[in-house]
């Protein structure tokens with residue numbers, strides 16, 4: 034009898050639930066968890082005084098009422114900024130959280146923690162992120178992800194048990210060698226470039242395949258056809274409603 038693998042793609046809330054609440058904030062992560070996601074994706078940077086904070090851009094301008102680079106602002110200054118109002122007045126007063134606050138507030142959640150830059154921009158960020166994850170006993174709940182493969186390499190040197198995910202825009206097979214060298218867990222590509230063959234090859238080579246960012250109607254349709262191991266979406270509510278086994 035032919036064995037058929039049944040996959041139920043995991044659904045990850047992108048920057049929490051970016052389509053439903055201010056991105057990378059506690060309300061967004063809590064909402065995603067309440068909706069029943071398999072995990073939340075978030076982005077980290079370092080403040081001037083070395084706090085690991087959860088924000089997507091290098092600068093605070095797009096998502097807060099402040100201006101400037103995260104690396105030039107202290108956490109105290111950052112914590113006074115409003116990270117909710119630009120999404121909607123009902124979110125006014127929402128703050129940029131530290132990684133430690135997110136980890137401690139979401140107890141049963143899995144996380145993809147994306148390092149936007151490694152030590153070339155933020156000296157020692159890999160050590161700091163790892164330290165916080167371990168402090169909250171979340172090593173088994175976190176996958177460290179990055180476009181910056183040097184940051185992943187540093188994390189691997191620091192912690193043999195760390196789960197690592199490469200992020201890229203391209204065909205997964207281009208990244209198999211580096212993923213093997215890093216002993217990574219997953220390959221995470223933009224959905225536009227991935228084929229069913231890519232999913233198969235990635236899995237055959239021992240990697241989970243994640244697709245981002247699955248938002249539009251055609252992207253969700255394509256995702257269910259490709260049957261990856263996970264998708265990351267701004268609209269976890271919709272994805273959870275539509276998800277099917279494949």
Ligand code: G3P
Nearest residue numbers: 074076147200221245265
């Ligand atoms: O999951 C990967 C995805 O989050 C990368 O894109 O720009 O939203 O961080 P970005």
Ligand code: CA
Nearest residue numbers: 074075076147
């Ligand atoms: Ca991200």
